[in-house]
Amino acid sequence: MCVPSPVKDSEKHLIRVLLDSFSSNKLGPPNHKAVLHGPFNPYELKCHSLTRISKFRRVWIEKESINSVAISDAPEDLHQRVLVAASLSVNATGSTMLLRETSLLPHIPGLPALLSMLFAPVMELRVDPDGKSYTGALCGLGWSPASGAPILPEHDMELAFDVRFSVEDVVEINILRAAINKLVCDGPNGARHLGPERVSQLQDSVRQKLLGLFCQLKPRARTAPKWPEKPYEWNQVDPKLVMEQAEREGGRGKSPFLYQLHRLIVLSS
Incomplete structure (x- = not known):
């Protein structure tokens, strides 16, 4: 046995009253305008700036x-x-x-982070509280050791990784940056002092490493983005965990490099 629901009966009564009101035109002609927004597509991409x-x-x-x-x-x-x-x-x-x-740009998992790490003048990696994985990176011109203040904070970029990056990925990025330095910078190891065959080999090596970095056979594992407690703040890494990877070139205090090598952060096992 089915018993009519009082809620449904009240809804039917309300609908009937509204229909009667519209049919008898008791509401009168429209007297003002309303701004309508939409329609919206749920698949539409929303963009935001990184700086x-x-x-x-x-x-x-x-x-x-x-x-x-x-x-x-x-x-x-x-x-x-x-x-x-x-x-x-x-x-x-x-x-x-x-x-x-x-x-x-093409749909490549981790592409925003890869491009930023490849071409940022300075990058500081973020790690999780356990120190077991990289969670993001701060990219920009770095900070002044004397004052501790960022050099150009307005254009710093804070990234939260949505895929997992390993120490090997950062090493590959540093190898690419070193190869770019040889190809575009002057100095004893610059392109002017290399033969055409060696320059061609370097260009091909850079091309292959870029493809290997962007198009991996096994896609990088997805991870939920985790933002740091102190975004846009430099020098947040324990110096004991930092591994310098610096190129040595030329006279003291003078560097012909376009890109300095990123500092690696040792992860705990």
């Missing part, structure tokens, strides 16, 4: 751009992606950035 100065600015992509509405082609995959722009401007209030001539 500290623009972290909370809204990102607006030019309407004529092919990426004005960027849709994820793999919504089940939550890895971070990279959108680059050839032109960037800020509105009068500084609240919104307008991007022009944009390109959405």
